[in-house]
Amino acid sequence: MPTFHFELGELPPAAEALRAEVREFLRAELDEHTPVQRVRSWGGFDREFSRKMGARGWIGMTWPKRYGGHDRSALERYVVLEETLAAGAPVSAHWVADRQSGPLLLRFGTETQRQRFLPAIARGELAFAIGMSEPDSGSDLASIRTRAERVAEGYRVNGTKVWTSNAHISDYMIALFRTHHDAAKKHEGLTQFLVDTKSPGVTINPIIDLRGAHHFNMVVFEDAFVPDDMRVGDEGAGWKQVTTELAFERSGPERYLSSLALILELIREVGKVPGERAAVVVGRLVAHLATLRQMSLSVAGMLEAGQNPNLEAAVVKDVGTTFEQEVPEVVHALLSVEPTIDTGTHLQQVLGYLTQSAPSFSLRGGTREILRGIIARGLGLR
Amino acid sequence: MNELRTILSDVVTRLFAERVTRELSEAAERGGWPAALWQAVEENGLTLPLVPEAKGGAGGTWGDAYVVVSAVGRHAVPLPLPETIVASWLLAEAGLEVPAGPLTVAPTQRDERLRLVRRDGGVRLDGTAARVPWGRAAEHVVVVDEADGRVTVALVAAGDARVTPDTNIAREPRDALAFAGAPVLAAAPAAAGVPRDALRLYGALVRAAQMAGGLEAVLGLATRYATERRQFGKPIGQFQSIQQNLAVLAGQAAAAGIAAANAFRAADRGDCWFETAVAKVRVGEAAGVGASIAHQVHGAIGFTYEHQLQFVTRRLWSWRAEFGGESEWAALLGRSVAERGAETLWPLLTALR
Secondary structure, rough: OOOOOOOOOOHHHHHHHHHHHHHHHHHHHOOOOHHHHOOOOOOOOOOOHHHHHHHOOHHHHHHOHOOOOOOOOOOHHHHHHHHHHHHHHOOOOOHHHHHHHHHHHHHEEEEHHHHHHHHHHOOOOOOEEEOEEEOOOOOOHHOOEEEEEEOOOEEEEEEEEOOOOHHHHHHHEEEEEEOOOOOOOOOEEEEEEEEOOOOOOEEEEEEEEOOOOEEEEEEHHHHHHHHHHEOOOOOOOOOHHHHHHHHHOOOOHHHHHOOOHHHHHHHHHHHHOOOOOOHHHHHHHHHHEEEEEEHHHHHHHHHHOOOOHHHHHHHHHHHHHHHHHHHHHHHHOOOOOOOOOOOHHHHHHHHHHHHHHHHHHHHOOOOHHHHHHHHHHHHHHH | OHHHHHHHHHHHHHHHHOOOOHHHHHHHHHHHHOOOHHHHOOOOOOOOOOHHHHHHOOOOOOHHHHHHHHHHHOOOOOOOHHHHHHHHHHHHHHOOOOOOOOEEEEEOOOOOOOEEEOOEEEEEEEEEEEEOOOOOOOOEEEEEEEEEOOEEEEEEEEEHOOOOOOOOOOEEEEEEEEEEEEEEEEEEOOOOOOOOOOOHEEEEEEEEHHHHHHHHHHHHHHHHHHHHOOOEEEEHHHHHHHHHHHHHHHHHHHHHHHHHHHHHHHHHHHHHHHHHHHHHHHHHHHHHHHHHHHHHHHHHHHHOOOOHHHHHHHHHHHOHHHHHHHHHHHHHHHHHHHHHOHHHHHHHOOOOO
C-alpha cells in the first residue's frame, strides 16, 4: 500500500573523516559569527566564503573530475551540506549552483556547457538563480507564459519571472520559458535556458520581503536575446528537466535545519538545569531534530544507491518544514521574550529573524500543499 | 535487509495475517489467552530472536527483533511477544537459562521497585508491581533490581505472585503482581552496560517499534478506505482535504518508523538511551496524530467496535503512555541535552554510535 520506504542510512568512514575536516574549517571561518548571522545561513551571500569552499573541493563534489568535480560520494557531499548548514555558514553564493544548476547541466547540458560552467561552479566562482515562478504562475508552474521565440541563432524572450532569489547578485539564471504554445498541452513546449543576468533586455527589480530584506527579484525580459548554445536540453523537454531539478532541490538537509540556531539559543537560555516545562520542550525539539536527521540521511543513502527518492524527499520536506516552522512558535510559547531585529539578546534576534522567516519555509521549493499532493499520489490516491 | 530479516518478515506477516483473526482478537479482549497462537509463534522461533542459538534462540540482533516487534504492532497481536523478547534477552545476556513459555518484565512503573532479598538461605522477591503486561498469562517474570551493589537480573515464577487483574484501554492485560518472599529461580549480574532502569528503557524501545508498526497499519487502512468509500459520486480519497490529511499521516508514519528502527540499531551498538528517548517521544507523538487522522478519514464506521481500526488505535493510545509517555522521556532528554550544553548538541546528533 504505502509506496515509500525509508531504510536507515549509514555514513561510510570516509565521510566521517571528512566531517572533522569540515568542522575545523568552519570553526576557523565562522569564528566571529554571531547567532543571528548563523541563522541567516541561506541569506548569507559571501563570494569569498564560497571560493574557499570551492578551493577545499566541497562544491560539485560528486561531479566527474573532468568537469572540475571531485568524484566523491553523495554521502560525503551530504556530510559537507549538513555541517555547513548546522554551522550557519553563508552558503547562498554557491548553494543553488551546487545543488541544482550544476547537476542539471551535468545531466542535460551540452558538452560545451559542461566545460564552460561546471569547473567555475566547482571553484565557487559562479552564482546561479532559478527562474521558474511568474506573476500568474506559482504552484501551477506549467502555466508559465514567458515566451522564447526562435530567431536567427537563438531566441527572443519576453515576459516576467518573480521570486527570483539573488538574481541581482548572481551571474546566471536557469530559466524555464515557453517555446511552443498549445493551451491543451501546457506541460509541453517548455524549455530551459541559461541566461546571463547582465544581458541586454534583462531588467532585475528588487522585491523587498516582509523582513525588509532584498533577496527576491522580479526579472523582466524585453526582447532579451538568448543564443542557441545557452539552451539546456531539447526544446520542449523543460517540464521533465524541471521536475528532476526540483527533486534535487527537495532532497537535501536544508529542509529541516533552518531553525537549529534557535534551538541552540533556547538551550543556552534554559541553562544547565532547566525546569520541567523547559526540559520537556527542549527534549521534544531534540527528538524531532534527531529523527529528521535520520530521515534526511536515509534520502541521502537512496541518492547514493542511485535510487530516485522523489517521494521520500517530499515527505522529509513536509515533515521538516513543519518542524522548522514550529520552533519559533514553541519558543514563544515557552519563554516570555519579545522578538527583535538588531537589539536585545541573541535569542531575541534569532527569534525575531525566524518568526518572520518561517512562513517561507513551506513555500520555497514547492508549497506544502503541492508536496502533500505528491505524497498522496505516492499513496495511490491520485 | 539481510537474509534472517527477510525470512522473519515473511514468517511474521504470513503467521499474523492468517492467525490474528477478528475472533481471536475479540476473545483475547474478553480475557482469553490465545494459546494456539502463542504456540505457533514459539514454534516459528519468533520469541527468542536475541537469544544465542546455543541456548535455543535465533542468535539475531535487535535489528532482526525489530521485524518481529513492529509486526506485533502492525497486526495488533494480543501476545506478550515484545515483553518475552526483552526478558529473554536480559536472561541470556546475564548468562541465565531462558525458560519456554510467555515471559514478562516487572516493575514497569517509574519509582517502583521489586526487591531481591536474601532470606531463609535463598534469594527471595518482595514487593508489588502495578500494570505488569500480561502478568496473568506469563509463566515467568524477569525482574531487574540492584543486589549487592550490582544490577541484577532475576527470574521468578509468575504463579508465585498474587495477581490483581487490570487492563490498558486496548484490553491487553496490565495486572498488579504482589510478591511476598517469592523464591527466585535464577539470578545473575546483568551484562555490562545494562542499566538499573533497563526495563523502563527496553520497554520504551519495544513500545516505540510496536507503535511504528501500528502507524503503518492505520496508514494502510485509511488509505485503502479512502480509495473504496465513495461520497459525492467519487472515492473520498480524490478530495484534496483527505489527500492532505493522509499525506500528513504518511509523514508521521515515516518519522515513527525511522526513529524506532534507529533506536534498535543503537541497541545493537551498545548504549541506546538517547535514541530510545528520541524514539519514544517522536513515535508517541506520531501515534496521537496518526490515530486521529485515521479515524477522521474512516468516519463513523471507524468508531465502531466492528471495524478493525480500533484494535490498532486503542493500542497506539495505550502504548504511547506505557514505559513513560512523551513528556517524561522529553524531560529526561531535555535535561540530558541541557546539561551537556548547546555546543554539544550537533556533535551528539552526528556522533557515530
